[in-house]
Amino acid sequence: MIAQPVIAIEGVTVRFGTTDALRDVTLHVKAGEFCALVGPSGSGKSTLMRLVNRLVVPSAGQVRVRGQDVATLPAPALRRSIGYAMQSVGLFPHRTVAENIGTVPRLLGWDAPRIARRVEELLALLRLDPAMGVRLPRALSGGQAQRVGIARALAADPDILLMDEPFGAVDPITRRELRAETRRIHAETGKTILLVTHDPEEALELASHVVVLRDGRIEADGAPADLVAPDAAPFVRELLGGGQPGLRWLSLLPARGALDPRPAPVGAAMLARNASLADALSVLAESGDEALGMEGEKGSVRAEGILGARR
Amino acid sequence: MKRFRRGVPALLLALGLAVLAMPEVAAWLMGGTQGPYPAARLLDLALDHAALSLAGVLPAGLLGLVLGVVVTRPGGRGLRPAADAAAAVAQAVPPIVVVALAVPAFGFGWAPTILALMLYGIMPVLRATVGALEAVPPETRLAAEAVGLSPRQVLQEVELALAWPLVLDGLRVALVLAVATTAVGALAGAATLGTPIVIGLQNQNQVLVLQGAAATAALAFLADALLLMAVPARD
Structure with a gap:
C-alpha cells in the first residue's frame, strides 16, 4: 500500500486578476516531512502554502489535506486543525501572550484549566519565561514574539504546521536559535511542516524535502542533496548552491x-x-x-x- | 486613573456653566428686571433634554456603526461612496431646517428633533468606525483568519475589539453635537433647554437666554466628560 500524502496539491492554478500566481502546480507532501518552499519573491511560494488552509482558493485544480478536498471542508474548522505561523507574527495586540497562545484551543472549546496547562507547556517548549504569559505583545522583543507566534501555531497540537517566513524579521543570532528550535520541534513531534523561505541555506539546513519555485511553477522538487547535485537544473543549483554548489552538495x-x-x-x-x-x-x-x-x-x-x- | 483625569477639564467647564445657569447668578449678571427661570424647572428641562438627545443619538450611533461595518466588509465595499455621500449630505443640512421641514410630517413634539439628531449624528460615528476598522493591521486580520476565526469572530474579537476606543470617540462627538443641537427642538414644541431661550427671545428677557444657553453647554460638556471617562485611554 502506498502511503497517502498528507498534503496533495494537484494541477493547481491560482489567478489573481489577470496574472497567474501559480500555474498547474502539483506537489505531494508525506506525513512527517519537513518541506521547504523556496524561491525568489513573487515566485508563488506563499500562495502555494496558503492553498493548504484555504486562505487562497485555486482557480483550477484540487487541494487535498489528509485525503479530503479542502473545498468541501468549512474553512474555520480546517484552519483550526492546521498550525500557522507568519513572518509579521500577527499576534493580537489587545490580548496577552497566554491568550494569544490559547486562541485555537479556546475556539475548539477546551476548558480553561486545560488551556492554561497547554499554554504553560508551550511556553516551556519554546523556552519562554512562564511569567511572560500575562504580558501584552508590545512588551516582547522580536525573537520572543516569534516564539509566541510559533507557540500559538502549535497550541492545539496540529499534525500539520505552516510557517510563512517565520524567521524573517529577527536578527541573525535569534534566527539561528529559532531554526534550531524548529528542527528540534520537528524531530520531537514528527509533525508535517511546510516552511516558506527565501533563504536557500535555511531550506537546505532544515528540510527533508525542498521545493524550488520560479514564476508560479515548480522548478525542482526533491531531497536537498539531489537539488544541488551536479546533474540538477542550473537555475536550481545556482539558487541553492550559494556560489559553491559542489561544497554544498558534499555538506548534504x-x-x-x-x-x-x-x-x-x-x-x-x-x-x-x-x-x-x-x-x-x-x-x-x-x-x-x-x-x-x-x-x-x-x-x-x-x-x-x-x-x-x-x- | 488616567482615564478619569481625561474628563476633568470638561467636567469643570460643565460645572462653571451650570453655576452660570442658576437663576440668581444669571439675573445678577444680566441685571435683568424680569424674573429668571426657576432652578427646579430648569433641572426638569435638563432631564428631558438629555433623554431627547439620547433618543436621537443612540439610533444614529447604531446606524453609523452598522453602516461602518457593512461598508468595510468585502461584500459591502461598493456601498462605501454612497454611504459617505449620504452621511455628508445629512450633516450638511442644518438641523433647524430638518426640524422645520419635519413638523408638517410628524407634528410637534419629539419626533422632528429625533429625526434631525439622527441625521446629524450618523456621520461622526460612520467616519470613526470606518477609520478605526481600516486602521486594524492587515497582518492581524490575516492571522485571525489563518488560525481559524470565523468572519464573525474576526469582526467581534479582533476588528471591533481593536477599533472600539476610536468608535467611542466618534460616538462622543456625535453625543456632544446632539446635546447642543437638541435645543433647537424647542422650536418644534419639545421641552428642552432651548425652551427658556425661545421664551427669552420672544419676551426680550436676556436672563432666560443666558440660562438656557449656559445650561445646554453645561450638559454638552458633562456628556463629553462622562464618555471621556468611559473610554479606555489610548497611548
Whole structure:
C-alpha cells in the first residue's frame, strides 16, 4: 500500500486578476516531512502554502489535506486543525501572550484549566519565561514574539504546521536559535511542516524535502542533496548552491556513505558518525592526512572517496 | 486613573456653566428686571433634554456603526461612496431646517428633533468606525483568519475589539453635537433647554437666554466628560 500524502496539491492554478500566481502546480507532501518552499519573491511560494488552509482558493485544480478536498471542508474548522505561523507574527495586540497562545484551543472549546496547562507547556517548549504569559505583545522583543507566534501555531497540537517566513524579521543570532528550535520541534513531534523561505541555506539546513519555485511553477522538487547535485537544473543549483554548489552538495551527503574498507592509519583524526562529506573534507584539509577514521567504524574515509561522490 | 483625569477639564467647564445657569447668578449678571427661570424647572428641562438627545443619538450611533461595518466588509465595499455621500449630505443640512421641514410630517413634539439628531449624528460615528476598522493591521486580520476565526469572530474579537476606543470617540462627538443641537427642538414644541431661550427671545428677557444657553453647554460638556471617562485611554 502506498502511503497517502498528507498534503496533495494537484494541477493547481491560482489567478489573481489577470496574472497567474501559480500555474498547474502539483506537489505531494508525506506525513512527517519537513518541506521547504523556496524561491525568489513573487515566485508563488506563499500562495502555494496558503492553498493548504484555504486562505487562497485555486482557480483550477484540487487541494487535498489528509485525503479530503479542502473545498468541501468549512474553512474555520480546517484552519483550526492546521498550525500557522507568519513572518509579521500577527499576534493580537489587545490580548496577552497566554491568550494569544490559547486562541485555537479556546475556539475548539477546551476548558480553561486545560488551556492554561497547554499554554504553560508551550511556553516551556519554546523556552519562554512562564511569567511572560500575562504580558501584552508590545512588551516582547522580536525573537520572543516569534516564539509566541510559533507557540500559538502549535497550541492545539496540529499534525500539520505552516510557517510563512517565520524567521524573517529577527536578527541573525535569534534566527539561528529559532531554526534550531524548529528542527528540534520537528524531530520531537514528527509533525508535517511546510516552511516558506527565501533563504536557500535555511531550506537546505532544515528540510527533508525542498521545493524550488520560479514564476508560479515548480522548478525542482526533491531531497536537498539531489537539488544541488551536479546533474540538477542550473537555475536550481545556482539558487541553492550559494556560489559553491559542489561544497554544498558534499555538506548534504553523509560521510558514512564514502567509508572505505581499509583501516584508518594510526593517529588519524576521527569523524563523528553523523559528519557530512564536507566535514570530512574540512578535517582532511586541516590535518593534511590522506585518510580519517570514523567513530564506531573499522574502515576509513579517504580523499579519493570523498571526491568520488560523483561516481 | 488616567482615564478619569481625561474628563476633568470638561467636567469643570460643565460645572462653571451650570453655576452660570442658576437663576440668581444669571439675573445678577444680566441685571435683568424680569424674573429668571426657576432652578427646579430648569433641572426638569435638563432631564428631558438629555433623554431627547439620547433618543436621537443612540439610533444614529447604531446606524453609523452598522453602516461602518457593512461598508468595510468585502461584500459591502461598493456601498462605501454612497454611504459617505449620504452621511455628508445629512450633516450638511442644518438641523433647524430638518426640524422645520419635519413638523408638517410628524407634528410637534419629539419626533422632528429625533429625526434631525439622527441625521446629524450618523456621520461622526460612520467616519470613526470606518477609520478605526481600516486602521486594524492587515497582518492581524490575516492571522485571525489563518488560525481559524470565523468572519464573525474576526469582526467581534479582533476588528471591533481593536477599533472600539476610536468608535467611542466618534460616538462622543456625535453625543456632544446632539446635546447642543437638541435645543433647537424647542422650536418644534419639545421641552428642552432651548425652551427658556425661545421664551427669552420672544419676551426680550436676556436672563432666560443666558440660562438656557449656559445650561445646554453645561450638559454638552458633562456628556463629553462622562464618555471621556468611559473610554479606555489610548497611548
